Amino acid sequence: MLMSKERNASEIYKKYTKARRSVNPEGSLTSTGYLRTVNVISVLRVLYKEGSCSRSELSKLTGISLPTITRILTELLKKSYVVPVGHEQSSGGRRPELFRLNSNQLMIIGIYLRSSEVILSVANVDGKIIEKRSFIPFSLIPEEFINELVKELWLLIKGSGIEQEQLVGIGVAVAGVVDNKLGTIIHSNNLSWNNVAIGKLLEERTGGTVIVENDANSAALAELWFGCAKEVSSLVYLKTDTGVGAGLICERRLISGPFGMAGEIGNLPVLDGVVDDYLHLPSVFRHFEELTGERVLDEKQFSQLIKEEHPVAQRLYAEAVEALTRVIVFAEAFLGTEMVVIGGYWGTAHPQFVQDVVDKCRPYLHKNQWKRTPLIVGSELGKESDLRGAVGLVIHQWFEYPV
Known part of the structure; x- marks a missing residue:
């Protein structure tokens, strides 16, 4: 399972997205657990965009109280999702400590599906591809195809040497019409598929959060984030x-x-x-x-x-x-x-x-x-736009998703 019992990046993200769907129309929140998760995402988002911040800067930019920021940082430091990077310059008194996101501790799997070749990659949250592998599918029958895909996915994770708990999510790019809310491929001429709930099927097999999008949208996100x-x-x-x-x-x-x-x-x-x-x-x-x-x-x-x-x-x-x-x-x-x-x-x-x-x-x-x-x-980005876009799907939802 990608999900560990400990609170890790995937767990934080899944709780965040699950809880966010339960917000009522007036905008009130359903639980203190959700509040805390939103705060964690807010901190990671600011660190991702700003590069490095002190506790007080994080408090100012997120609108979260300083004691809560301190508690969140303590938790993130334990898991090495955030690392200290020295101290801010100061004209007097104690210099504020600076923190940044540890991009090599938070990993994303990107998958580009085609009938002729499937390409899988592990990338960090900066979009740098760490490991890549590909295979020619033996069968395009959805169940057989997904069985083969999952086997290749685990080989990719093993070959990359990363820990499963480092995985934030899985992005899937595919040529065709996609319902990105349901993670379903409505129709793909390239794969000869209709109404295949690949997002749900992969989540059941891996335990990870899966985001599915068509290849043109994925490539657009690749240009937005990395191109x-x-x-x-x-x-x-x-x-x-x-x-x-x-x-x-x-x-x-x-x-x-x-x-x-x-x-x-x-x-x-x-x-x-x-x-x-x-x-x-x-x-x-x-x-x-x-x-x-x-x-x-x-x-x-x-x-x-x-x-x-x-x-x-x-x-x-x-x-x-x-x-x-x-x-x-x-x-x-x-x-x-x-x-x-x-x-x-x-x-x-x-x-x-x-x-x-x-x-x-x-x-x-x-x-x-x-x-x-x-x-x-x-x-x-050339021929890598689709694969980088699959990675960008997760980054985009993680760091641009409205709180």
């Missing part, structure tokens, strides 16, 4: 590999909609088809074969064809620029975010592609006479 969007609060992430989708973040809150369908843009009509036709690489390769009679084997070959200015490859490239431009212009007209991040093949394999999209978007965005147009960039 090019760390300094912004609102962004659109456009995913262009296992499928075309958008991850939407507004004021640091993930927007998934009441049915988990926000950002499902693959079937939006553009040009003479839908977005998927022009940006999803298997569709692009199929179009190339239809027009030339020649097969494209992989991304590398297609990139070379573009570089060599093959006329059909150039045409498909231009259509991808036009399709993505239209998506961005419409998205910004509705959302008005600070940044658009292009992920997947189109955002990482061709720097010129991103610039071409920027140039194409500029006149449309300027017509709206916006004081500030969004920054349009390629992903900094």
Whole structure:
């Protein structure tokens, strides 16, 4: 079991989220246990954001009394979740002791599910991946798949050398439509799954807190926490590999909609088809074969064809620029975010592609006479965005969840 009998990070988090769901509409709290848990989360959150703080600073920033801060720190120091880091400078009197979060004592498991390969990782709460392993699933039947996944999960934990009680939670990213409140994969073309309650099944098998989200939303969180969007609060992430989708973040809150369908843009009509036709690489390769009679084997070959200015490859490239431009212009007209991040093949394999999209978007965005147009960039995280996003799911809920 991931949960130990002692009060550890996972226990604190599970009690926090469980108790939070029982708050009544007036905002009163159901138990002193919940109050204390909220206080612990508040302290960890401030230390995560500020880097280091004294007891008095923690009291001021959290609004928690100094005696309670002292009790919480004593508990966290015992488990090494927090460590002392010297003393604050002082003009006179006793110098206040400073504390910081021990990021290497609090660990997160990130899992990226695909039919072709499942990737698992252990990362600290700074998002640094400590250990990683992958496997090709023997079966896509949910029960058999999850049995294999759990075995690989325990091998990952054993190989990383971490203690089970250090685990804060498990984040799962998957291509498809997800009910993130229930932890259920509503539909995934990639896995051929419908209504699989993977969050509940993994929690039953591991005892840990499991958060499930679609891969575009996960990748958006990866950019927010670890990538090019760390300094912004609102962004659109456009995913262009296992499928075309958008991850939407507004004021640091993930927007998934009441049915988990926000950002499902693959079937939006553009040009003479839908977005998927022009940006999803298997569709692009199929179009190339239809027009030339020649097969494209992989991304590398297609990139070379573009570089060599093959006329059909150039045409498909231009259509991808036009399709993505239209998506961005419409998205910004509705959302008005600070940044658009292009992920997947189109955002990482061709720097010129991103610039071409920027140039194409500029006149449309300027017509709206916006004081500030969004920054349009390629992903900094590349192929790791989904896995890092699975880690980001836990960090985001742990440190951004409203108290």
